Amino acid sequence: MINVDRHCVEPPKVGKSHRNKKVLNALAHVFLGKCYLCEEKQPCVGIFEIDHFKPTSKNPKLDTEWNNLYLCCKSCNSFKHKDAKEILDPCCDNVEKLIIYKYGYNPEKDSYIPVFLSTDLNNEKINNTVKLLENLHNREQGMSNYRAKSLRETIHKRWSLLMEACRNLDNAERDGDDLALQETLRDIKNYVSRNSPFTMLMRYTAKQCRVDKKIPDLFD
Numbered sequence: 001m002i003n004v005d006r007h008c009v010e011p012p013k014v015g016k017s018h019r020n021k022k023v024l025n026a027l028a029h030v031f032l033g034k035c036y037l038c039e040e041k042q043p044c045v046g047i048f049e050i051d052h053f054k055p056t057s058k059n060p061k062l063d064t065e066w067n068n069l070y071l072c073c074k075s076c077n078s079f080k081h082k083d084a085k086e087i088l089d090p091c092c093d094n095v096e097k098l099i100i101y102k103y104g105y106n107p108e109k110d111s112y113i114p115v116f117l118s119t120d121l122n123n124e125k126i127n128n129t130v131k132l133l134e135n136l137h138n139r140e141q142g143m144s145n146y147r148a149k150s151l152r153e154t155i156h157k158r159w160s161l162l163m164e165a166c167r168n169l170d171n172a173e174r175d176g177d178d179l180a181l182q183e184t185l186r187d188i189k190n191y192v193s194r195n196s197p198f199t200m201l202m203r204y205t206a207k208q209c210r211v212d213k214k215i216p217d218l219f220d
């Protein structure tokens with residue numbers, strides 16, 4: 001989950017149905033083409049669903065209220081609605097500071113997994129968000145665990161590419177190869193950009209490799 005600015009687009013006319021091309025395109029712009037929960041990118045915007053951030057059951061007007069529409073992948077959307085607790089809002093809360101993201105090898109599970117931690121255990125909204133993210137990525141029960149596994153595999157592929165780029169950076173520095181250095185810097189900046197998938201987990205990895213110490217303007 002990353003911070004986004006809903007005011008970067010002119011609010012589209014939602015009309016009678018919230019699912020229309022103008023709304024989807026505007027949401028793709030706001031949420032940088034990613035599911036606002038898992039940060040996965042989809043091949044085209046039409047595949048995304050639209051999540052009603054606040055449930056529409058008590059207030060039907062929220063169904064077509066632009067500020068209540070969030071770009072979401074199918075899996076995250078259905079999972080969020082199973083346990084509708086109040087969560088952090090990436091359009092107003094500083095989600096990048098309030099949640100701690102980690103990624104690494106877990107000996108108990110014998111695999112690499114993302115980890116989400118709350119910065120304030122007394123804050124229910126942060127705790128609910130952390131629990132939701134944990135479930136979306138690491139759940140092991142029910143049919144939906146296949147989706148969690150596939151999401152983890154996609155994250156791991158991206159992580160492997162970033163780790164390779166970090167090694168290439170070290171090699172280019174060691175060899176004094178300026179051209180390779182520039183190419184690698186460009187690759188790393190792309191992997192950790194907020195326009196790319198899984199920004200927060202990739203940024204954690206880049207910090208682990210201390211790349212942020214070598215490149216002052218690494219994070220956009």
Ligand SMILES: [Zn+2]
Pocket residue numbers: 035036037038039040072073074075076077
């Ligand atoms: Zn998702």
